[in-house]
Amino acid sequence: MSTTFEPGWLALREPVDHRSRAAAAMSLLAPAWRAGGWSRIVDLGSGTGSNVRYLASRLPGIRCWTLVDQDADLLARAPAPNGAEVTRVVGDLAGAGFDAIRESDAELVTGSALLDLVSKDWLSALVGACRESGSAALFALTYDGAIEWHADEGDPRPADGPDDSLVRRSVNAHQRRDKGLGPALGPMAGLTGEMLFRAAGYRVWLLRSPWRIGTGDAELARALVEGWEAAAVEQLREATPEGSHDVDRVRTWAVRRRSTIDSGRFGLTVGHLDLLALPG
Numbered sequence: 001m002s003t004t005f006e007p008g009w010l011a012l013r014e015p016v017d018h019r020s021r022a023a024a025a026m027s028l029l030a031p032a033w034r035a036g037g038w039s040r041i042v043d044l045g046s047g048t049g050s051n052v053r054y055l056a057s058r059l060p061g062i063r064c065w066t067l068v069d070q071d072a073d074l075l076a077r078a079p080a081p082n083g084a085e086v087t088r089v090v091g092d093l094a095g096a097g098f099d100a101i102r103e104s105d106a107e108l109v110t111g112s113a114l115l116d117l118v119s120k121d122w123l124s125a126l127v128g129a130c131r132e133s134g135s136a137a138l139f140a141l142t143y144d145g146a147i148e149w150h151a152d153e154g155d156p157r158p159a160d161g162p163d164d165s166l167v168r169r170s171v172n173a174h175q176r177r178d179k180g181l182g183p184a185l186g187p188m189a190g191l192t193g194e195m196l197f198r199a200a201g202y203r204v205w206l207l208r209s210p211w212r213i214g215t216g217d218a219e220l221a222r223a224l225v226e227g228w229e230a231a232a233v234e235q236l237r238e239a240t241p242e243g244s245h246d247v248d249r250v251r252t253w254a255v256r257r258r259s260t261i262d263s264g265r266f267g268l269t270v271g272h273l274d275l276l277a278l279p280g
């Protein structure tokens with residue numbers, strides 16, 4: 001049930017993740033960080049440390065990192081930013097993750113590309129753990145369900161057809177499957193997090209951080225088409241045993257979209273949200 005992530009995939013998405021993150025989240029967080037004299041961070045679902053690399057140069061005086069991930073090989077690749085103490089915890093976010101929040105005295109609990117994998121129960125428990133410890137929360141790059149093709153890079157007009165819609169719907173249904181922490185919120189995770197943190201008395205910002213992909217990101221675009229094809233086919237096969245016509249449509253779609261990418265003229269937007277919650 002738990003999902004594994006290839007280091008190659010994480011490396012491919014990291015530059016696009018970093019350039020897509022909402023700058024406003026840092027403009028809002030940095031003053032609170034400085035004013036509070038904060039210095040300790042827990043990063044949940046760290047992978048190879050993309051979020052560490054992003055935050056280390058943007059928040060001054062980080063003294064302690066606690067990085068939690070179930071995958072020891074990924075975690076071993078995470079950096080140890082200059083001068084900071086780094087604790088790597090190999091374990092599940094439902095147990096070790098909450099223990100880390102309770103035991104680390106962290107003022108900031110964070111994660112990137114994580115919230116769409118979690119269930120509402122897990123997210124409620126996360127909000128409770130943050131509130132108990134008085135920590136702020138920053139969860140970046142939560143997929144929001146939007147996938148839009150464009151005729152060219154920089155052209156905001158959608159150029160989607162019915163098969164693009166079929167793939168998007170099937171992928172989004174697949175996103176709601178259990179990824180190891182209960183039925184996943186998928187595209188609903190950003191809005192659900194906003195609601196739960198607000199109900200817990202936090203000041204909350206939900207900011208757009210879409211991937212805007214073009215010809216310079218062809219390798220990432222190809223990997224997305226491959227992943228979406230596999231997810232959509234799996235979803236359609238299970239949802240409708242008689243759905244072979246739709247499976248054929250997805251296979252044909254993937255061939256067409258690969259040639260769109262190979263043509264060197266395309267744009268692709270994948271919606272993401274960054275959630276910042278500061279104690280009220």
Ligand SMILES: C[S@@+](CC[C@H](N)C(=O)[O-])C[C@H]1O[C@@H](n2cnc3c(N)ncnc32)[C@H](O)[C@@H]1O
Binds near residue numbers: 046047068092114181
């Ligand atoms: C999409 S990756 C994101 C990694 C990294 N934060 C980044 O932005 O590149 C999700 C990470 O969460 C970890 N993860 C997912 N479910 C987990 C669980 N139940 N317990 C611990 N780690 C988990 C995975 O091993 C993976 O490293």
